[in-house]
Amino acid sequence: MSARPIATTRSAAGMPTPRLAVWWVIASEIVIFGGLLGSYIMHRIAHGEWAEYAANTNTMIGATNTFVLLTSSLFAVLAHQAAERGDGKTAARFLYMTTGGGLVFLTIKAFEWTSEISHGMTITANTFWSFYYTAAGIHALHVIAGMIIMLFVAQTAKRNEDLHRVEIIGIYWHFVDIVWIFLFPLLYIAK
Amino acid sequence: MTAEEHHEPSFYVKIWAILLVLLIVSVLGPMIGIKWITLLTAFGIALVKAYLVAVNFMHINLTPRYVVYLVTTTLVFMLLFFAGSAPDVMKEHGRNWEKPAWIATEAAYQAGELDLGHGHGGDHEAESGHHGQSEHH
Amino acid sequence: MAESIPVEHADGHADHGGHHEMSFSEKYIFPLDHKMIAMQYMFTGMFMAVIGGFFAYAFRMQLAFPGINVPGWGVVTPADYNALVTSHGSIMIFWVAMPVLIAAFGNYLIPLMIGADDMVFPRVNRLSYQIFLLSAIIILASFFVEGGAFGGAWTAYPPLSTKAEYSLTGIGSTMWILAVALEFVAFLLGGINFITTAMNSRAPGMKMWDIPMVVWMIVIASILFMLSVGPLLAGGIMMMFDQQLGTAFFDPDRGGDPILWQHLFWFFGHPEVYVVLLPAVGIVADVMTVFSRKKLFGYKTVLYTAIGTGVLSFTVWAHHQFVAGIDPRMANVFTVTTLLISVPIAEMMFVYIATLYGGSITFKTPMLWALAFIFEFLIGGITGIFLGASGNDIYMHDTYFVLAHFHYTFYPIAIIGTFAGFTHWFPKMFGKMMNDNLGKLHFWLTIIPFNLIFLPLFVLGAAGQHRRIYDYQNFPELSLPWMQDLRQLATISLCVMLGAQLIFFYNVIKSWMSGPAAGKNPWRASTLEWTAASPPPHGNWPEGLPTCYRGPYEYSHPDHEEDYWPQNEPA
Numbered sequence: 001m002s003a004r005p006i007a008t009t010r011s012a013a014g015m016p017t018p019r020l021a022v023w024w025v026i027a028s029e030i031v032i033f034g035g036l037l038g039s040y041i042m043h044r045i046a047h048g049e050w051a052e053y054a055a056n057t058n059t060m061i062g063a064t065n066t067f068v069l070l071t072s073s074l075f076a077v078l079a080h081q082a083a084e085r086g087d088g089k090t091a092a093r094f095l096y097m098t099t100g101g102g103l104v105f106l107t108i109k110a111f112e113w114t115s116e117i118s119h120g121m122t123i124t125a126n127t128f129w130s131f132y133y134t135a136a137g138i139h140a141l142h143v144i145a146g147m148i149i150m151l152f153v154a155q156t157a158k159r160n161e162d163l164h165r166v167e168i169i170g171i172y173w174h175f176v177d178i179v180w181i182f183l184f185p186l187l188y189i190a191k
Numbered sequence: 192m193t194a195e196e197h198h199e200p201s202f203y204v205k206i207w208a209i210l211l212v213l214l215i216v217s218v219l220g221p222m223i224g225i226k227w228i229t230l231l232t233a234f235g236i237a238l239v240k241a242y243l244v245a246v247n248f249m250h251i252n253l254t255p256r257y258v259v260y261l262v263t264t265t266l267v268f269m270l271l272f273f274a275g276s277a278p279d280v281m282k283e284h285g286r287n288w289e290k291p292a293w294i295a296t297e298a299a300y301q302a303g304e305l306d307l308g309h310g311h312g313g314d315h316e317a318e319s320g321h322h323g324q325s326e327h328h
Numbered sequence: 329m330a331e332s333i334p335v336e337h338a339d340g341h342a343d344h345g346g347h348h349e350m351s352f353s354e355k356y357i358f359p360l361d362h363k364m365i366a367m368q369y370m371f372t373g374m375f376m377a378v379i380g381g382f383f384a385y386a387f388r389m390q391l392a393f394p395g396i397n398v399p400g401w402g403v404v405t406p407a408d409y410n411a412l413v414t415s416h417g418s419i420m421i422f423w424v425a426m427p428v429l430i431a432a433f434g435n436y437l438i439p440l441m442i443g444a445d446d447m448v449f450p451r452v453n454r455l456s457y458q459i460f461l462l463s464a465i466i467i468l469a470s471f472f473v474e475g476g477a478f479g480g481a482w483t484a485y486p487p488l489s490t491k492a493e494y495s496l497t498g499i500g501s502t503m504w505i506l507a508v509a510l511e512f513v514a515f516l517l518g519g520i521n522f523i524t525t526a527m528n529s530r531a532p533g534m535k536m537w538d539i540p541m542v543v544w545m546i547v548i549a550s551i552l553f554m555l556s557v558g559p560l561l562a563g564g565i566m567m568m569f570d571q572q573l574g575t576a577f578f579d580p581d582r583g584g585d586p587i588l589w590q591h592l593f594w595f596f597g598h599p600e601v602y603v604v605l606l607p608a609v610g611i612v613a614d615v616m617t618v619f620s621r622k623k624l625f626g627y628k629t630v631l632y633t634a635i636g637t638g639v640l641s642f643t644v645w646a647h648h649q650f651v652a653g654i655d656p657r658m659a660n661v662f663t664v665t666t667l668l669i670s671v672p673i674a675e676m677m678f679v680y681i682a683t684l685y686g687g688s689i690t691f692k693t694p695m696l697w698a699l700a701f702i703f704e705f706l707i708g709g710i711t712g713i714f715l716g717a718s719g720n721d722i723y724m725h726d727t728y729f730v731l732a733h734f735h736y737t738f739y740p741i742a743i744i745g746t747f748a749g750f751t752h753w754f755p756k757m758f759g760k761m762m763n764d765n766l767g768k769l770h771f772w773l774t775i776i777p778f779n780l781i782f783l784p785l786f787v788l789g790a791a792g793q794h795r796r797i798y799d800y801q802n803f804p805e806l807s808l809p810w811m812q813d814l815r816q817l818a819t820i821s822l823c824v825m826l827g828a829q830l831i832f833f834y835n836v837i838k839s840w841m842s843g844p845a846a847g848k849n850p851w852r853a854s855t856l857e858w859t860a861a862s863p864p865p866h867g868n869w870p871e872g873l874p875t876c877y878r879g880p881y882e883y884s885h886p887d888h889e890e891d892y893w894p895q896n897e898p899a
Contacts, residue, residue, distance in 0.1 A: 005444070005445045005446035005447070005448070005450060005867075006444065006445045006446075006529075006873060007439060007444035007446050007447060007448050007525060007528075008449070008529070010444070010528055010529045010530070012530045012534075013255065013257075013528050014255045015255055015258075015528070017524055017528045019254070020527060021448070021449070021520050021521075023261065023262075024261075024523055024554065025520060026262070027261050027262060027265050027554065027555070028516050028519075028520070028554045028555075028558060029558075030262065030265040030266065030269070031268065031269060031554075031556070031557070031558025032558035032559075032561050033562070034265065034266070034268075034269030034272070034558060034559065035269070035272065035558050035559025035563065035595070036559075036562035036565075038269055038272055038273045038559070039280070039559075039562070039563075039566075039577075039588055039592070041273070042273065042276065042277045042280040042281050042588075043280065043281075043585075045277075045281060046280070046281035046282075046283075047293070047296075048297075048300060049296060049297070049300040049305055063214060063218045066214055067211065067214060070207060070214065073207075073244060073248055074204065074206075074207040076248070077203050077247075077248045078200055078203060081198065081200060123573055124573065124576070126576075126582075127575075127576055127582075127584055130569065130576065130577055131577075134569060134575075138562075170248070170249075171249050174244050174245070174248045174249045175249070177244060177248075178240075178244050178245065181237050181240045181241050181244070182237050182241065184237070185217065185233035185234055185236075185237050189217060189218070189220070189221055189229065189232075189233040190229065190230070190234075191229075264555070265555060268555055268556075271642060271643065272559055272591070272595050275591065275643075275645065275646055275658065275662075276588065276591035276592075278654075278658050279585075279587045279591065279652075279653075279654050279658070280587060280591070282655070285653045285654070285655065286653040288580075288653045289580075290580040290583075290585065291580065291581060292576075292580060292581055292582050292583045292584075293580070293583065
């Protein structure tokens with residue numbers, strides 16, 4: 001593998017650089033989702049009638065997807081735990097299972113959206129649906145990005161190389177999970 | 192990778208099980224039909240779940256303290272953004288302006304004539320008219 | 329692409345994998361070396377500055393001599409005028425101030441000043457520049473699409489920016505949003521790199537208070553950027569959906585809210601001012617201490633005021649919206665916070681004046697720029713207090729008074745601060761000394777016209793001249809003879825100032841080609857970058873990375889016979 005600059009190996013702030021960086025990534029992601037969801041909540045509180053629109057979302061599908069993401073998060077943390085033991089093969093297997101969880105999530109989402117759109121609840125139907133598709137869509141993009149990175153990490157982890165990356169992608173994946181934990185009540189439960 | 196981060200797989204499975212129980216509670220909460228219980232089970236439990244994931248899966252408590260401060264700061268700034276913007280966004284009219292679609296929808300909603308799924312009326316009716324069917328059952 | 333970041337030995341051979349000569353494209357087009365990426369940012373930024381300056385020239389000519397066939401552009405049509413002012417604002421802030429002050433100086437100085445061999449993520453660094461370059465290409469390309477470039481001002485208020493039937497630039501406005509969003513992504517990547525590098529990769533022995541001020545300031549600016557840009561990124565996506573998919577986030581006719589965009593925009597837009605201000609302030613701190621041979625007066629004070637300014641800058645954004653019909657109670661709050669934010673900035677200015685007091689000042693070119701920064705920024709800051717008061721702002725809003733005010737802040741930041749830094753670190757960057765006489769000529773021919781451009785605009789603005797008007801002849805009360813005279817004075821001064829930049833470019837090229845060799849430490853400065861060779865080789869200190877023993881500004885120290893005490897010299 002590549003030789004890193006000496007700078008990368010230093011840790012004057014008491015934390016390995018990749019882990020420090022992923023927390024900064026998460027901080028910048030929090031404000032992206034914060035701005036979007038903050039705007040949504042303002043509208044949601046102000047418009048009583050949005051409860052009627054929200055009643056059309058399917059809580060069971062949302063709950064299933066929450067279950068899928070929580071389970072994939074479990075796999076991610078088990079992968080991290082295996083990587084800490086130095087067991088790259090197991091870590092890679094758990095990472096593939098996490099990626100599979102993301103795939104199930106996206107598949108369910110695709111069916112859900114197809115059904116909603118075919119019933120006239122499109123992104124232009126009204127501002128509630130605009131927020132619904134935008135928020136869930138940006139979240140889905142993060143799921144896709146996480147899955148792609150995870151496949152790369154699994155490739156190296158299988159060869160027992162760069163095992164610290166398993167933890168980094170895991171932290172990111174848990175963050176994506178937490179975003180969904182908040183999207184679920186905001187878009188599905190509160191009616 | 193400090194030593195105290197090592198947990199057995201069973202520990203993580205236990206956290207996962209707790210998360211699932213919380214998920215079920217949050218789905219069942221609205222069925223009672225009382226608004227504040229719904230809000231509590233929806234958002235209170237979301238906070239608890241997020242906390243469990245952040246502490247047990249992301250190990251935020253094992254990172255240096257400034258990471259917690261950083262994440263808290265971002266959340267505080269988001270609250271600030273909300274506090275500064277909400278007074279304007281949450282009003283249907285202010286000094287020298289009003290939001291016509293809001294007023295129309297509000298009137299329709301109060302009269303029980305809200306056209307679900309077909310938006311806030313106005314010129315949008317023409318655009319979304321071709322959707323044909325209403326999703327309301 | 330090179331996977332490794334080889335640490336070169338003095339003989340120029342790579343450390344790893346034996347003999348590895350880098351090809352031209354590895355070295356100059358797709359570099360991993362932080363110094364080369366910094367140069368890419370610097371010269372892209374300068375190129376964009378020339379374009380932004382040219383745009384200013386074109387629309388100022390139209391304002392001073394309405395309907396004239398502007399040499400180099402042609403007749404400025406109303407659509408041209410809108411596109412030119414919008415692009416001038418966007419380019420100067422997002423494609424000049426940010427890349428030069430944060431990305432170029434950050435990339436160049438952070439690893440050198442903290443004694444590291446490179447940034448912590450060289451490949452992320454390269455990606456950051458490539459995304460930035462793509463965004464620059466998109467914003468320039470938008471001039472050549474159907475309808476032309478976006479003309480809805482750099483604030484892009486809806487509904488003008490969201491509806492093609494109003495703006496007449498359907499594709500151009502989406503390209504504008506896309507370019508800005510990509511630029512933000514580039515600086516998020518770069519910012520994470522700067523922050524983690526400065527946090528984690530400091531030389532052994534370099535404690536919190538041993539970090540040079542400019543590094544601190546770039547890091548604080550990156551943090552501010554990172555914490556403020558999120559809502560606008562989300563808002564940018566919402567606006568793009570409004571433009572292209574037909575959603576109604578910002579359309580009050582269909583259930584949206586245009587004021588929400590203003591909040592999303594200014595929640596970023598105001599901290600952004602401090603994002604570009606702080607690096608310039610840091611540069612000035614470093615230049616001033618070197619050329620007055622004195623320790624920075626109140627190092628921690630500057631630092632705390634910078635952090636205080638940063639936090640406060642998140643609480644003032646709605647002062648841009650006083651006439652938007654926002655909640656009057658909120659307007660009171662934002663007036664108070666806006667006036668409060670002048671306190672830490674004023675404190676910073678006092679600290680700098682105290683640093684100069686009693687120092688042995690030499691008026692080299694960088695020092696002139698640094699002093700001009702303080703002087704000109706004070707004018708910008710004080711006029712800001714007038715505008716921060718909501719009652720006064722209702723009269724002043726959207727006049728040339730506002731315009732002159734923010735040019736008196738942004739110009740010292742983006743132009744004067746950059747010239748201070750560039751002339752100061754030129755010997756390190758290119759290993760040659762710049763010609764000081766040409767530098768001073770360039771300085772005076774830039775500063776005097778600058779004041780002659782914007783002082784008349786204060787007067788015109790106070791007289792009620794509104795911004796964003798294509799031709800004042802349509803308004804008899806705004807086209808009195810004395811007003812047109814002042815407009816022509818401003819435009820002619822602008823032409824002189826732009827022409828004076830030729831001296832700068834000549835000086836850079838001449839000095840680069842045939843200037844006297846600079847040596848390691850021509851200014852006898854004590855920070856770590858001056859202990860590396862000029863220009864520093866790949867890996868910065870091939871003989872071994874330095875260790876830090878003391879603070880960055882130990883000038884004229886009583887315990888040391890020389891008047892500067894390098895940070896890496898053991899006691």
